[in-house]
Amino acid sequence: MTTPLPGKILIVDDDMDVLRAARLLLKRHFQQVDFERNPQKIPYLVTNFEYDVILLDMNFTRDLSSGKEGFEWLDRILDIRPEVAVVLFTAYGDVEMAVRAIKAGAVDFVLKPWENDKLLATMQAAYNKKHGNREKSTAPLTMPQSDVNIIGSSQAMVEVLDTAARVAGTDANVLILGENGTGKDLLARHIHALSMRNKQAFVSVDLGAISETLFESELFGHVKGAFTDAREDRTGRFEEANGGTIFLDELGNISLPLQAKLLTVLQNRSVTRVGSNKTTPIDVRLITATNRNIQKMAAEYQFRQDLLYRINTIEIQLPPLRERQEDIAPLAEYFLEKYATKYKRNVTALHESLLQQLRQYDWPGNIRELQHAMERAVILSQGKVLLPKDVFMKNAVQEETLNTGYNLEEMERNIITQAMKKCNGNITEAAKELGLSRAALYRRLEKYNI
Numbered sequence: 001m002t003t004p005l006p007g008k009i010l011i012v013d014d015d016m017d018v019l020r021a022a023r024l025l026l027k028r029h030f031q032q033v034d035f036e037r038n039p040q041k042i043p044y045l046v047t048n049f050e051y052d053v054i055l056l057d058m059n060f061t062r063d064l065s066s067g068k069e070g071f072e073w074l075d076r077i078l079d080i081r082p083e084v085a086v087v088l089f090t091a092y093g094d095v096e097m098a099v100r101a102i103k104a105g106a107v108d109f110v111l112k113p114w115e116n117d118k119l120l121a122t123m124q125a126a127y128n129k130k131h132g133n134r135e136k137s138t139a140p141l142t143m144p145q146s147d148v149n150i151i152g153s154s155q156a157m158v159e160v161l162d163t164a165a166r167v168a169g170t171d172a173n174v175l176i177l178g179e180n181g182t183g184k185d186l187l188a189r190h191i192h193a194l195s196m197r198n199k200q201a202f203v204s205v206d207l208g209a210i211s212e213t214l215f216e217s218e219l220f221g222h223v224k225g226a227f228t229d230a231r232e233d234r235t236g237r238f239e240e241a242n243g244g245t246i247f248l249d250e251l252g253n254i255s256l257p258l259q260a261k262l263l264t265v266l267q268n269r270s271v272t273r274v275g276s277n278k279t280t281p282i283d284v285r286l287i288t289a290t291n292r293n294i295q296k297m298a299a300e301y302q303f304r305q306d307l308l309y310r311i312n313t314i315e316i317q318l319p320p321l322r323e324r325q326e327d328i329a330p331l332a333e334y335f336l337e338k339y340a341t342k343y344k345r346n347v348t349a350l351h352e353s354l355l356q357q358l359r360q361y362d363w364p365g366n367i368r369e370l371q372h373a374m375e376r377a378v379i380l381s382q383g384k385v386l387l388p389k390d391v392f393m394k395n396a397v398q399e400e401t402l403n404t405g406y407n408l409e410e411m412e413r414n415i416i417t418q419a420m421k422k423c424n425g426n427i428t429e430a431a432k433e434l435g436l437s438r439a440a441l442y443r444r445l446e447k448y449n450i
């Protein structure tokens, strides 16, 4: 048995069975574990005993499901002892409540019914966090720093980044929602960079770009001879991510049979390579993303509800760029500097009239579109200051589009055809030109039969 941590723990829950089971487990790992059924005793206990971590139930009998009482007690505890680490017990599926609790100052949460390893790891991390912070109370927190550069000071982005920072240290599954080009991939990297797993791999998989037949082999690996083209053993992406984070992008695009396969892996926390009967345990943090309305898909039985429950412990919605206009100028300036350096161009500023137009435009391709518009403008501009004409040029594509009238689908088809022509059929280049991900372009090529 490992030496117990010298921590003092308090468990507050009105269910005696929960108290006994949690205490039995934690007692083996912490020096002192007290428990209390009656939440009214919390102020007395917290005032008189220096607990390191308090494991607090969200719902007491007075109020069975809203979590309101849990929030009140959380506030009281933090009023009396702001330095104590509070971990919340929440019922399975209380996603919103868990996010709110973390925003309200809890360090983490554990879902009931709990897995012993998970509860223990969470309590130990909470203890370490609190203990580390107390010793270095005047020094900056020793949280991992992210080297991912996310620009955004709009209220919406501040909230997104705040939630990301709070959930990064937990192992909670995160589902990132947002239109194409809003920065879902970047945010996933940021969460990984802020997490304890940041020294391990971050593996990003674009599910929209994997064919149905290769899905299993790509994700779970295969053994030599498993199918005609399997000439060597292959490690799947889940195994590559072992110990780190796996980011599954475009999750809304996979078929129901593949959803079932993914769910099995997530439930069993192990993978079996195609053609093998040996299972390998995996320890990965899961971040997923989609640009589709996944709740609606679940309601229409296009997406499995049980899989959704697994992946959306925390949901983060990235707003489209048109809804965070304050971020447009800082982003444009950031890309200006980036590309001026990259292409060694002496372009140093954005004219006020350009800034105005940038703010007015609605950016259907979001930040990716702005990024490419700035890259093109920096390369082509003739002066030091970028003007509206440098960014909003009427080029052949736009002219041709205008001639087709206002049928949106027709316009989209035309723009894509033009971009494919311009890039000689190179999908990566054309996707870049259009401000779309490769997968998003593939889907459209299929849709329009181009």
Ligand SMILES: Nc1ncnc2c1ncn2[C@@H]1O[C@H](COP(=O)(O)OP(=O)(O)OP(=O)(O)O)[C@@H](O)[C@H]1O
Residues within 6 Å of the ligand: 149, 150, 151, 152, 178, 179, 180, 181, 182, 183, 184, 185, 186, 187, 249, 291, 331, 367, 368, 371, 436, 437, 440
């Ligand atoms: N807040 C931001 N600050 C700086 N760069 C950003 C920001 N958001 C996105 N970007 C950049 O914009 C581009 C598109 O972002 P990203 O690929 O993360 O979007 P996405 O939502 O994952 O797109 P898709 O849905 O098409 O896969 C990337 O080059 C990314 O680095």
